[in-house]
Amino acid sequence: MTGDPSSWDASMAFRELREQAPVQQVVLPGDLLAWLITGAAPARQALADPRLAHDMRRLPDPRQGFGGHRYPDDLFSAEGRHLLNSDGTDHHRLRTILAPLLSRTAAQRWKPFIARTCDELLDDLAAAARPDLVSDYARPLAVRVTGAILGIPAGAQQELSRLTLEMIRAVDPEHPTVRGRRTELFGLWARIVGHKRRRPGDDLLTRLTLARGQGRLSTAELLSVAWGLFSGGISPTTTLIASGAIAIMRSPELRRALRDEATAARLTEELLRLTSPFPASVWRFALDDVTLDDTVIPRGAVVLVALAAANRDPAVFPEPGTARLNRKGGHVSFGLGPHYCPGAPLARLLATAALTALFGRFPELRLDTAETALRRQGVLIESGYERVPVSTGPTAADAVTRTGPTAAKAATRTGPTAAMAATRTGGIVTKAAP
Numbered sequence: 029m030t031g032d033p034s035s036w037d038a039s040m041a042f043r044e045l046r047e048q049a050p051v052q053q054v055v056l057p058g059d060l061l062a063w064l065i066t067g068a069a070p071a072r073q074a075l076a077d078p079r080l081a082h083d084m085r086r087l088p089d090p091r092q093g094f095g096g097h098r099y100p101d102d103l104f105s106a107e108g109r110h111l112l113n114s115d116g117t118d119h120h121r122l123r124t125i126l127a128p129l130l131s132r133t134a135a136q137r138w139k140p141f142i143a144r145t146c147d148e149l150l151d152d153l154a155a156a157a158r159p160d161l162v163s164d165y166a167r168p169l170a171v172r173v174t175g176a177i178l179g180i181p182a183g184a185q186q187e188l189s190r191l192t193l194e195m196i197r198a199v200d201p202e203h204p205t206v207r208g209r210r211t212e213l214f215g216l217w218a219r220i221v222g223h224k225r226r227r228p229g230d231d232l233l234t235r236l237t238l239a240r241g242q243g244r245l246s247t248a249e250l251l252s253v254a255w256g257l258f259s260g261g262i263s264p265t266t267t268l269i270a271s272g273a274i275a276i277m278r279s280p281e282l283r284r285a286l287r288d289e290a291t292a293a294r295l296t297e298e299l300l301r302l303t304s305p306f307p308a309s310v311w312r313f314a315l316d317d318v319t320l321d322d323t324v325i326p327r328g329a330v331v332l333v334a335l336a337a338a339n340r341d342p343a344v345f346p347e348p349g350t351a352r353l354n355r356k357g358g359h360v361s362f363g364l365g366p367h368y369c370p371g372a373p374l375a376r377l378l379a380t381a382a383l384t385a386l387f388g389r390f391p392e393l394r395l396d397t398a399e400t401a402l403r404r405q406g407v408l409i410e411s412g413y414e415r416v417p418v419s420t421g422p423t424a425a426d427a428v429t430r431t432g433p434t435a436a437k438a439a440t441r442t443g444p445t446a447a448m449a450a451t452r453t454g455g456i457v458t459k460a461a462p
């Protein structure tokens with residue numbers, strides 16, 4: 029891939045790589061040699077294989093991981109373990125502390141708060157002089173909801189979000205400015221955790237703080253896990269909502285899918301597959317020789333699973349660039365195996381609610397720029413758009429006022445009918461992505 033990375037279409041590059049070989053060695057920026065997996069079958073196999081570890085300390089020569097720069101520290105770590113750099117009993121110990129507050133049942137409890145927050149932000153979007161779906165809607169929504177679940181005081185959420193995004197986007201984690209930001213970020217986290225100790229609540233940070241008091245995790249682990257939760261929560265969810273909205277703006281059929289709860293949930297699954305918010309940010313370290321798709325990945329190697337490529341493998345997803353609400357094969361956007369995303373129920377709920385509320389309020393929402401003019405943050409780790417300028421058009425309430433009650437009644441009648449027809453025909457098929 030060459031040229032301006034912010035305008036790359038990674039799906040084309042991934043397709044070419046998969047057609048060459050679904051498992052192959054590549055050179056990444058920084059001259060890091062890695063084994064890239066682009067086929068759906070070897071990706072699923074790799075994600076479930078315990079010999080492909082998260083903890084690079086278990087490599088024969090750990091310094092070779094990430095070019096020797098990020099050991100024993102890594103971007104997400106405050107010198108401690110967190111979920112994504114631990115395996116086995118350590119990973120299980122950390123995961124069991126937070127999992128109950130992210131379960132499906134726990135996520136459902138946030139539905140009213142999510143609906144309220146969507147409404148408030150849509151008011152702001154309607155009032156904005158130059159509405160931007162990312163900064164006026166998707167990101168503040170993800171920050172407020174993730175912040176509330178973690179128990180981060182509202183006054184600290186903005187600053188935390190700013191520092192988090194700077195860190196995620198840092199090109200060189202070892203650059204002095206980035207190291208300075210990291211110190212700032214973990215200083216802020218330490219203050220937030222101190223505040224939580226004095227004022228406990230029914231939230232994830234309180235749970236982590238109590239677990240630390242019981243000796244179940246260290247202070248460094250607490251800070252690392254908390255930051256991993258916050259950054260892991262806001263960044264992909266923002267991408268899913270903004271990129272999902274773009275796909276829906278392209279297609280009247282997808283807009284209609286949002287009118288029915290069941291088809292809206294299926295649409296979210298297809299948007300997860302098509303947008304793959306973490307395109308290729310899943311790393312593993314080979315503790316042994318591992319054979320994937322007849323290719324031997326040698327012990328000590330770094331493995332990169334391209335979830336976005338696996339999600340568009342035509343062997344599992346016929347016409348992979350097309351949104352189909354009746355697909356059988358499951359996507360791997362949330363990973364697989366013991367590290368499967370614990371935030372998946374929340375992310376699904378939040379994205380479905382956000383998109384339903386957005387298009388419910390602004391049925392004629394459209395891009396206020398050419399789609400080719402949109403720019404992405406990155407390609408492999410965070411592929412979200414920088415800005416998505418939109419024109420909101422009339423609200424649903426405006427349309428009712430303009431057309432009078434008879435037309436409104438007709439609209440109510442035709443809505444469910446169209447949705448039911450879509451369900452009967454086995455789902456909607458539409459070209460959703462280039």
Ligand code: HEM
Pocket residue numbers: 111112123174256257258260261262264265268304305306309310311360361362363364366367368369370371372374375
């Ligand atoms: C669309 C939204 C999201 C996507 C696409 C996503 C994707 C993923 C993926 C692919 C992994 C597995 C990484 C691996 O195996 O190496 C993961 C793990 C994780 N995610 Fe998410 N995630 C999303 C939202 C969230 C949210 C909302 C939270 C929490 C509030 C969250 C918290 C986590 C945590 C803590 C892990 C580490 C789990 C472990 O290692 O056991 N994620 N996520």
